[in-house]
Amino acid sequence: QKGSCSIRSHPLYVHPLMALFRMRRSVKCLLKMLLAAVCYAVVVVDILTVYNMNTGSKRLTPFRRTEGTQPVCNDSILSSISEAITSNTYFCFEVTSAIQHCTSAGYLNYDVWRQMPGYLVDDMRVRRSFPNHPDIRKTTDTLRISFSEVAGDSHVDGKYAHKVYGFLQPLLTGYHAFAFNISGVTASYGLELWLSNSTSPLHTRKILTTEISNQVAPPPSGVRRRRKWRKEKEPTTPPDTPTSISSQSSSHMSNELVTSEAIWLDAGLFYYMEFLEKAFDGSITVEVKWRLPDASNFVSISNDSFVPAVPLSDTDEFVHSPMATILQGPLPSNKLQSHWRVAFVEDTVYPAMNLDVLPPCNFTSLYAIPHVLDEYDAYNEVFISGMYPDSGSLHWSTRHDKLPQHIIKQEVVDSVVGLYKAALSSSTKYRGTVEQLHYMEQTANKQNGSRFLVEFGVHLHGEDVTTHTSEYVYLAQGSTHLCHTINFEWKHYAYVYLVVTLKNLGLWTKHLIHNIEHNQGVTKDFSVELVIVDYESSDLNVEAELSKSSLPKWHYIRKTGPFSRAGGLQAALDYVTDPNSIVLAMDMHLAIPPGFVNYARKHVVQGKMAFAPMFFRLNKGYTEVNPQGYWEPYTFGIFGLYKSDWDTVGGYNTTHYTYEWGGEDVDVADRTLEHGYEIFRIRYPGFLHYYHSRKGLWNS
Numbered sequence: 001q002k003g004s005c006s007i008r009s010h011p012l013y014v015h016p017l018m019a020l021f022r023m024r025r026s027v028k029c030l031l032k033m034l035l036a037a038v039c040y041a042v043v044v045v046d047i048l049t050v051y052n053m054n055t056g057s058k059r060l061t062p063f064r065r066t067e068g069t070q071p072v073c074n075d076s077i078l079s080s081i082s083e084a085i086t087s088n089t090y091f092c093f094e095v096t097s098a099i100q101h102c103t104s105a106g107y108l109n110y111d112v113w114r115q116m117p118g119y120l121v122d123d124m125r126v127r128r129s130f131p132n133h134p135d136i137r138k139t140t141d142t143l144r145i146s147f148s149e150v151a152g153d154s155h156v157d158g159k160y161a162h163k164v165y166g167f168l169q170p171l172l173t174g175y176h177a178f179a180f181n182i183s184g185v186t187a188s189y190g191l192e193l194w195l196s197n198s199t200s201p202l203h204t205r206k207i208l209t210t211e212i213s214n215q216v217a218p219p220p221s222g223v224r225r226r227r228k229w230r231k232e233k234e235p236t237t238p239p240d241t242p243t244s245i246s247s248q249s250s251s252h253m254s255n256e257l258v259t260s261e262a263i264w265l266d267a268g269l270f271y272y273m274e275f276l277e278k279a280f281d282g283s284i285t286v287e288v289k290w291r292l293p294d295a296s297n298f299v300s301i302s303n304d305s306f307v308p309a310v311p312l313s314d315t316d317e318f319v320h321s322p323m324a325t326i327l328q329g330p331l332p333s334n335k336l337q338s339h340w341r342v343a344f345v346e347d348t349v350y351p352a353m354n355l356d357v358l359p360p361c362n363f364t365s366l367y368a369i370p371h372v373l374d375e376y377d378a379y380n381e382v383f384i385s386g387m388y389p390d391s392g393s394l395h396w397s398t399r400h401d402k403l404p405q406h407i408i409k410q411e412v413v414d415s416v417v418g419l420y421k422a423a424l425s426s427s428t429k430y431r432g433t434v435e436q437l438h439y440m441e442q443t444a445n446k447q448n449g450s451r452f453l454v455e456f457g458v459h460l461h462g463e464d465v466t467t468h469t470s471e472y473v474y475l476a477q478g479s480t481h482l483c484h485t486i487n488f489e490w491k492h493y494a495y496v497y498l499v500v501t502l503k504n505l506g507l508w509t510k511h512l513i514h515n516i517e518h519n520q521g522v523t524k525d526f527s528v529e530l531v532i533v534d535y536e537s538s539d540l541n542v543e544a545e546l547s548k549s550s551l552p553k554w555h556y557i558r559k560t561g562p563f564s565r566a567g568g569l570q571a572a573l574d575y576v577t578d579p580n581s582i583v584l585a586m587d588m589h590l591a592i593p594p595g596f597v598n599y600a601r602k603h604v605v606q607g608k609m610a611f612a613p614m615f616f617r618l619n620k621g622y623t624e625v626n627p628q629g630y631w632e633p634y635t636f637g638i639f640g641l642y643k644s645d646w647d648t649v650g651g652y653n654t655t656h657y658t659y660e661w662g663g664e665d666v667d668v669a670d671r672t673l674e675h676g677y678e679i680f681r682i683r684y685p686g687f688l689h690y691y692h693s694r695k696g697l698w699n700s
Contacts, residue, residue: 381673490603
């Protein structure tokens with residue numbers, strides 16, 4: 001309204017004192033002031049009423065179920081509930097007033113995720129599809145979930161996760177206890193029940209949890225036989241040997257109750273709840289029951305007490321509760337730092353530089369000598385460089401390692417650091433102090449000496465910030481002076497193409513795109529382009545998925561005919577025209593750490609060295625939350641070279657490796673060595689390969 005005493009268009013916002021100040025002896029303004037005072041009084045009463053209802057204290061106007069009435073719970077009412085939850089407006093009257101018109105809808109929301117590895121609930125939380133992007137959204141009128149791994153079941157390969165959520169409205173006032181009634185267990189599983197003391201998910205706490213591992217045993221130790229690619233294709237993951245179920249878990253084969261403490265609930269009020277189930281590789285039936293006040297037995301929860309958190313028609317836009325981030329503290333992805341300890345700075349692409357404090361020297365590769373190899377002999381020609389510090393992930397392997405990771409000896413580290421400090425202190429160009437050694441690698445040859453990649457934090461005199469250095473240096477055998485390798489340098493800002501080829505891997509394609517989106521958000525490294533070569537996938541519109549992503553640079557290539565990994569990757573190589581860009585052939589089913597691309601830059605040296613990191617192959621049923629598996633030495637599937645060097649070695653052999661996969665990667669490695677390049681091999685911390693089924697892959 002326009003007037004001499006109005007402040008905003010709605011009288012709720014007219015402060016009485018302000019209205020009095022501007023009244024100017026106007027009767028109209030006096031009436032507005034009185035109206036505003038009445039509005040404030042009404043709002044205060046509403047807030048106090050809702051607060052008392054949500055905290056369970058004495059209510060001004062307690063709501064009770066009206067006998068003989070059953071109001072309709074329509075979508076408009078539920079939409080107002082979900083809107084309030086989505087916008088975090090929990091302490092307001094929208095939620096409660098909407099629920100009061102919705103005595104009972106008789107169902108809860110039920111989300112399902114398929115092909116989700118792991119058996120712990122924490123395994124759900126590290127997936128980018130959780131909690132907002134389930135594969136199936138539906139409703140349920142029961143808190144009983146049953147899964148049996150049978151042919152045709154929608155839960156592919158027994159890797160599934162469930163979330164049931166909504167509001168509970170007790171019929172009685174008093175202490176209630178909850179229980180998991182578990183039966184028919186052959187799967188490994190994790191269960192959690194969360195309950196709020198109000199309609200707000202922010203007040204939710206975990207009241208019930210249990211987990212059982214009937215996991216397969218690690219594969220037996222021993223050196224794995226070399227793969228005979230075209231004669232008897234061995235699986236890349238050795239067969240798993242089931243373990244017998246322990247006496248502790250065997251009791252779960254019959255009905256068992258896992259119970260909670262008693263919790264006070266008021267009749268007629270609404271309490272937000274979430275039931276999370278993660279199971280793997282088998283069958284299980286679980287029902288959430290409760291014990292009513294003054295009762296001795298647990299009974300099924302009637303759907304008379306169910307109200308959904310959101311109408312099914314709105315679930316695509318509904319943002320689920322912030323329980324995972326708010327109530328649990330750090331997500332498991334943060335806990336991974338205890339597993340994959342990386343001391344050097346890798347999360348951001350920092351402006352590392354060469355301080356030019358060392359004398360220059362020409363450097364000849366310690367191992368790369370052009371020669372003819374037998375087929376697939378690259379396995380025997382490539383070794384792993386030493387690293388410092390220990391990442392903490394190097395001792396997890398459950399197998400005997402053909403290529404063990406070496407940690408540089410402390411006396412070698414101290415010697416190199418001391419020599420660099422001495423050079424810095426006597427430099428005429430820069431003077432400064434080495435504050436920290438971030439990272440060091442050593443490629444050694446007993447006859448010639450060692451090449452090091454050294455990364456320091458240096459405080460230069462007269463500067464207020466720490467300067468990061470990253471350069472290759474050489475220490476000749478018997479020498480006491482480091483030199484900078486002028487003909488063996490990495491390009492700090494080289495453009496990188498990540499190239500993959502695929503067919504009908506819709507969920508994994510989404511995972512890959514989200515993984516790179518996340519990494520770019522962390523590192524702010526946008527000199528990266530994702531190239532996907534798609535063999536007519538029918539399960540996902542890959543180009544549309546790329547279009548709606550936040551990736552600033554991507555390219556989509558569609559190919560027809562039977563799948564060919566060599567053919568697809570070669571098509572990606574042909575797309576790249578800049579000889580001074582890095583092309584990194586990738587695989588699907590990977591967890592790519594944020595610093596991986598910049599790490600690749602450091603180890604692809606134009607005309608000198610290729611990059612072929614090892615990944616940690618997770619055993620069936622394990623994820624980064626609970627990693628068990630082994631470092632995979634028998635693959636060169638992840639392979640990086642400059643475009644000019646790809647052209648030199650001839651790219652992928654599409655004539656010999658036509659409509660099959662396996663062997664084309666080792667063939668590239670063979671020819672790379674034959675042309676006199678070195679192949680850098682190391683275990684990169686956090687670089688994981690997820691277990692996956694091969695059913696329906698590629699052309700099978």
